[in-house]
Amino acid sequence: VLTGLFADIAGYGYFSSWWFVAWGSTIVVIVCGLIILNSIIALNQHAKEQSESSDTTIKGISYPFYWILYNSIYIIILMACITGIAISWGASDHFFSQIWVAFNQEVVLGKIVLSLSGFIYALIALLVTYMITITAKKMLTRYILSSSGMSAGAKDSVITICIYLIWSVGILFSLSVFGLDTTSLTVALGALGIGLGFGLQNIFNNFISGLILLFERPIQVGDIVEIGGVWGEVKKINVRSTLVQTYDNSSLILPNSEFISAKVTNWSHKDQFIRRDLFIGVAYGSDTKLVEDLLLEACESVSEVYSYPKPPRVHFINFGDSSLDFRLRFWSSIDDFIPAESNLRFEIDRLFKEHNVVIPFPQRDVHLKNPA
Known part of the structure; x- marks a missing residue:
């Protein structure tokens, strides 16, 4: 002033x-x-x-x-x-x-033309691509696929494939804006091929396996799978790995190639029904017909036991060392089979006590010989 x-x-x-x-x-x-x-x-x-x-x-x-x-x-x-x-x-x-x-000053490196403006434009192109993927995902989830009647896994596969396509176009466009022409991209892809031969084959293998999972859909989001004796639900199929949430609330991050090359049991691939076996032993001398009736009565009392696809069945499977062995075979669902087994055991124990059916302890007869 x-x-x-x-x-x-x-x-x-x-x-x-x-x-x-x-x-x-x-x-x-x-x-x-x-x-x-x-x-x-x-x-x-x-x-x-x-x-x-x-x-x-x-x-x-x-x-x-x-x-x-x-x-x-x-x-x-x-x-x-x-x-x-x-x-x-x-x-x-x-x-x-x-x-x-x-x-806009250009720097020429062989056939590659670089500039600060190209870098900024390429970054903007990637940001715009990301925003397009977010919008496309919301549109597909809320409006396009919501009333399609497709399963949750199929919807997730369609959305993931669409996101991959958008990202592919966005990345190619950003590379073009950055200053890489078709010849430069060919050189870059050739270098990528050499990298795949030396150290990136596992990553490329997992990527291709992820595409196979998305298109063939042997495993979908929401499926219940068993891997190495561990049960869990498939939460997300990513580019390189698949996220499986176990029933212990731990997260398994597995390479996609594991689902293609290793043995994986998909318990819900066809439907949500699952068949389970419950083994029961009763004392020798028990009325086997009564045991069969009591086991079927227990199934009728447990709501988690289904009569579809097949009604419960009782099989007399063996004369054991200490008991008459029966197998109760029943159907339930992925979500209900654990409480079904527990409730059946409670009900069987109650019915056996009411009708004086004994579940024996393991027995051994030992004979002592006097050498004299």
């Missing part, structure tokens, strides 16, 4: 006016920038607080992309403020044209 006053007193009226206008414009630009910046910070904080899981996603956007997005907004605000301040202090069109020329 003093500088402008002294300049005006000294007779430099034009300089004094320019000085006050420049500083006034600068203050306005800074204040506007701070207001916008504080608004963005407040919105960012509100989004984190409203998010159900702010560690991984914010409003449906994965945190790394969200971080890039709002930091890009900060950079844009900063550049706009710098531009406004430069204009306030009389920056000419030539100054901005020189900056634009530097921004």
Whole structure:
């Protein structure tokens, strides 16, 4: 302020006016920038607080992309403020044209033409591709596939394949914008082939196995599988691996190739029904017909035991060392077979006690011989 006053007193009226206008414009630009910046910070904080899981996603956007997005907004605000301040202090069109020329300056490396603008455009293309994938996933889930009648696994396969296609187009477009032509892409793919031969074959194998799982669908999201004696539910089929949530609430992250080459039991591939066997031994001398009737009566009392696809059956399977051995074969569902087995045991124990049917302990007869 003093500088402008002294300049005006000294007779430099034009300089004094320019000085006050420049500083006034600068203050306005800074204040506007701070207001916008504080608004963005407040919105960012509100989004984190409203998010159900702010560690991984914010409003449906994965945190790394969200971080890039709002930091890009900060950079844009900063550049706009710098531009406004430069204009306030009389920056000419030539100054901005020189900056634009530097921004688009190309660096030629063989047949590859690189530039800072190409890098920025490629990054923007990837961000736009990511936003398109989020929108496409929501549209497919909520509107297109919601009333299709397809199973949850089939829907997930369709969505995943569509996301892969969108990403493939987006990556190719971003590489083209970045400065890689068709010849450069051929060289890059050739280098990728060499990499596959040396150290990336496992990753490539898992990727191809993932595509096989998505198209052939021997395993789908929501299926109950058994791997190495461990039961779990398939939660997600990713590019490289498949996530299986066990009944112990632990997560198994398995390479996709394991589902193609190893032995995997899919208990719900055809339907949700599962057949189970319950083995019971009764004492010798028991009425076997009564035992059969009591076991079938126990099945009728347990709601988790189904009469479809087949009704319960009792089989007299063996004369054991200490008991008459029976097998109760029944059908239940993936979700209900564990409580069905438990409730059946409770009911069988109650009925056996009421009708004096004994479940024997293991017995051994030992004969001692006197050598005399």
